[in-house]
Amino acid sequence: MSDPRPSPAQSASSGNSTAPLELGGSVWLRAGQQTLGGAARIALLAAIRDTGSITSAAKAVGMSYKAAWDAVDVMNNLAGEPLVMRAVGGKGGGGTTLTPRAHRLIETFDAVEREHRKFIERASAAIEHFAGDWALIGRIGMKTSARNQLYGIVSRVKRGSVNDEITLALPGGQPIVAVVTHESTETLGLAVGAPAFALVKASWVMLVADDTDAGQPLRLSARNQLRGVVTQVTRGAVNAEVSLALDSAEGGSPDLNSTVITAIVTNESVDTLGLAQGTRATAVFKASSVILGTAD
Template structure:
């Protein structure tokens, strides 16, 4: 799997230079259906190989000691066998070494990465807007049980004493707020301007039918309050599924390009709120209910 982004500029013909987009890319490896690691995790393995210390390796790749061990534990679990072995009492807080499988994984990754670079160069030259299309293919190919998969860009990172608050700007102009640990912020590379996606289960989304004072923030403890228009209301035996097309920037009404969020409520709640297509509502969910992810 891979993702791509504009990475450099080259001068155009003529007396003036104009930026031309070129493809960049990254590779990550899978164990079954689970992502084993990408460039960041392979870099951590290589640093462990080179330093023989998890403390030194963590410093070398710019993450905390805990984040490094969390990543190692995840890789060991997903691989089904140890990639990294720990020896208590070694230099730098305990010696750490790669197993033969860990060494081979680094070599395999670099070999695949070289071939991937050749593929990117050929595809970039042959296919118009390959970067945008390939990045989209990667996003829509993601499998998860969460019904709501919202793609956006990190617009703010607020550090707290224990957790961080991450704001993700959605394409239409509204934002989603998530609370994650410091380690998650580091591991996912969450920084302003970075692309990311938010996962929210439909059962975690509450709906509030808009009243006459629509547009005014609701007095609720839930940080996420996304307003829009109900475009589909599907009633089942017990629950009702509601699709809400979100408003655009500055409260502009939704259009065909609007982000859609889905909620599942009981039939009794749907009747009480008189939920119906064409009516306005607000989707409400806690920041702690939002799971953030990145492609690598």
């Protein structure tokens, strides 16, 4: 599979018409319906091949020792057969080797990536606005059970003793905060300027009637508080689906192009809060309820 897209820096500066546009992309391999790995995991396999050591390979590709073994375990499991073999014994405690299947996988990936580069060059030259359109096609084609699939750019990474706090700026500027493990930050390549998407189930989103002073955050423990205007209320037998168009970060009212977040609440809550099309409300959810993902 391939994912041609502009780099994070280019995506962040797409509003600058004077900046040169370059088309980028990535390739990843699948085993059946499961994604086996992209450039980062194949690079790890190649480093293991070249060094014969998981420790040296991890350093070569900028991974922690644990993250490298986690990636190896995932690849072995998804392939349905070993790709990396641990050797026991020896002065250094044994080495790490690749199976013939892993060697073929690296060769296949390199060949596909070479052809992918040629494809990108041809497509970029032939199709206007190819980079942005192809990236969008990839995002809207994503399948997940989470009702809310929100795209943004990482604006802050705060390292903690156990977990990291990642802030994602939505297109309108309002932030979403997620708490993830160090390994997830590293594996997903979450750094300032990197594009990512946030998944939030509608049942995890609470709504609060906006009867407070504009711009004043609610006094709640939940980190994410996104203000906006109700655009749709769809009632069911017990629950209702409420969609909220988000304000811009500068306090501007939402428009037809605003990011929309959806919550599932009871019909009784809709009536109690007076939620109807055009009323203002705040969507509230915990940082631990946010799942982050990247295209590669």
